[in-house]
Amino acid sequence: MTKILFVINPISGDIDKEELADDLLVFCRQNQFKADFYKTTGENDEAKLKDKINEYAPEIVCAVGGDGTVSLVAKTIFKTDVALAIIPQGSGNGLSKDLGIPQDFDEALQLLAEHHIMAIDTLDVNGMLSIHLCDVGFNALVVERFCNGDTRGPGAYAWIAMQEFMAYEPKHYTIISDEKVIFDAEAFMITITNAKAFGSNIAINPTGVINDGNFEICILEPFPKSSSLGILYRLYTDNIDNSVYTHRFSCSSATIINHSGEVFQIDGEPEEMGKEITFTVQPKSLRVVLPPVTE
Numbered sequence: 001m002t003k004i005l006f007v008i009n010p011i012s013g014d015i016d017k018e019e020l021a022d023d024l025l026v027f028c029r030q031n032q033f034k035a036d037f038y039k040t041t042g043e044n045d046e047a048k049l050k051d052k053i054n055e056y057a058p059e060i061v062c063a064v065g066g067d068g069t070v071s072l073v074a075k076t077i078f079k080t081d082v083a084l085a086i087i088p089q090g091s092g093n094g095l096s097k098d099l100g101i102p103q104d105f106d107e108a109l110q111l112l113a114e115h116h117i118m119a120i121d122t123l124d125v126n127g128m129l130s131i132h133l134c135d136v137g138f139n140a141l142v143v144e145r146f147c148n149g150d151t152r153g154p155g156a157y158a159w160i161a162m163q164e165f166m167a168y169e170p171k172h173y174t175i176i177s178d179e180k181v182i183f184d185a186e187a188f189m190i191t192i193t194n195a196k197a198f199g200s201n202i203a204i205n206p207t208g209v210i211n212d213g214n215f216e217i218c219i220l221e222p223f224p225k226s227s228s229l230g231i232l233y234r235l236y237t238d239n240i241d242n243s244v245y246t247h248r249f250s251c252s253s254a255t256i257i258n259h260s261g262e263v264f265q266i267d268g269e270p271e272e273m274g275k276e277i278t279f280t281v282q283p284k285s286l287r288v289v290l291p292p293v294t295e
């Protein structure tokens with residue numbers, strides 16, 4: 001009998017999850033799964049969840065929350081045989097959208113019932129794990145303000161982005177890969193990812209493949225404010241490569257020198273990184289419950 005541990009974040013996405021555990025128990029009974037639960041507290045969850053997983057030994061750990069909850073589960077199980085499943089219940093749900101996981105509760109449960117598992121690449125970022133995307137510059141600044149504020153949801157994120165945009169000054173970065181300098185100039189933001197898009201469906205890396213052994217460095221160069229709507233349109237229509245202000249590089253390791261110590265974020269959480277940030281791909285290091293691949 002497959003053992004599933006559900007990790008429920010009671011506050012994510014501002015969604016009431018009081019009755020959710022009962023629904024999950026009914027689902028597990030119907031599918032002959034064994035279930036247990038871990039409710040996050042926001043305090044020391046990583047260590048407590050590791051203990052719970054060691055004690056219960058599940059085959060699947062299912063994150064019921066947003067990107068932060070998915071990232072918490074991934075940190076506890078990556079490079080093991082335990083698989084991550086996702087029932088999206090957050091504000092952005094970036095990774096689950098990128099992986100094609102249904103955003104509807106019942107459809108996400110159906111995926112769990114079928115549990116097709118695929119291993120995806122992750123990134124080591126100065127010894128920290130990134131499973132979706134990280135960046136430095138404008139978006140990281142917005143993420144930091146969002147995390148320090150007390151309003152959740154996509155509306156709050158968009159409001160902060162509008163407030164910060166007018167005054168934002170691009171900063172200087174140097175990027176080195178394969179011992180060569182591949183970029184040395186100012187940028188508005190630099191995103192490092194092997195996925196395709198942010199939770200807001202902004203496709204910064206439209207041809208990204210999550211298990212090809214490489215990641216992409218996506219550079220958005222300084223641009224006149226009058227071009228911002230055009231850039232946004234291209235980002236929403238999978239067409240960013242046609243902008244003269246963007247470059248993407250594919251590689252398996254790289255270092256970014258963040259000369260002015262701009263804010264950095266990993267999977268939606270601001271992180272202190274220092275000026276030298278090294279990225280290394282970790283091929284097929286996280287097993288994930290995904291929709292079956294159709295040719």
Ligand SMILES: Nc1ncnc2c1ncn2[C@@H]1O[C@H](COP(=O)(O)OP(=O)(O)OP(=O)(O)O)[C@@H](O)[C@H]1O
Nearest residue numbers: 012013040041042065066067068069090091092093
């Ligand atoms: N019981 C709790 N009380 C307060 N905060 C909590 C609790 N459990 C988890 N958290 C906090 O919730 C945050 C993670 O939330 P999560 O990312 O899953 O949802 P979200 O921010 O609404 O969605 P998304 O990241 O997809 O936009 C973490 O900062 C974590 O510390």
